[in-house]
Amino acid sequence: MNRSMKGFLYISAWVVSWLLFSSIINAGFITTNVYEAGGKGGILTLFISAIIAIAGAFSLYKEVFPNDLPKSK
Structure with missing residues (x-):
């Protein structure tokens, strides 16, 4: 899987998690x-849970x- 697709899926998963978490709270x-x-x-x-989700991501x-x-040289 290429890097762009991994990034897209990673961000999408965090957005869904953030919305689910904030809705439950x-x-x-x-x-x-x-x-x-x-x-x-x-x-x-919603705002506070967004900050938590961004920090977690x-x-x-x-x-x-x-x-x-x-890679660092």
Whole structure:
């Protein structure tokens, strides 16, 4: 599989994971009346979970694709 396809699949998997994670957290907060549906709390949850997902994607990239990193001289 070429590098572009690996990158596309890696990013797609992280986007799906991020949306699933944030939806589960958001549903829990709405169910427990932390905030109401459609409010600013949902946007804040989505934003914070996006930061977590981006950090996770960057930190795990070296583990997932060790052969795709540029070789240091």
